Amino acid sequence: MRVEEWEKEDREFREIRRRNADWEFIKAQPPHIRAALLYFIEKGDIYRAARIAGMTVGEFNEHRYRARIPNIT
Numbered sequence: 001m002r003v004e005e006w007e008k009e010d011r012e013f014r015e016i017r018r019r020n021a022d023w024e025f026i027k028a029q030p031p032h033i034r035a036a037l038l039y040f041i042e043k044g045d046i047y048r049a050a051r052i053a054g055m056t057v058g059e060f061n062e063h064r065y066r067a068r069i070p071n072i073t
Helices: 003-020 023-027 031-043 046-053 057-066
Strands: none
Touching (some): 031 057
């Protein structure tokens, strides 16, 4: 796969995550969790997002699920 194809795929996945996210839920979260959810929406990196939130991947994944952000990689 070429770099351009990866970039296009990343943009498509980011748009899907943005479109499906529950923005009211995200806005209601404490700052560190909100930052982690926003990072995940933009980058799709669950490991780093969990680290930003100060949680395990499993704990962060529960918040991601409640925020209706699909895990597309």
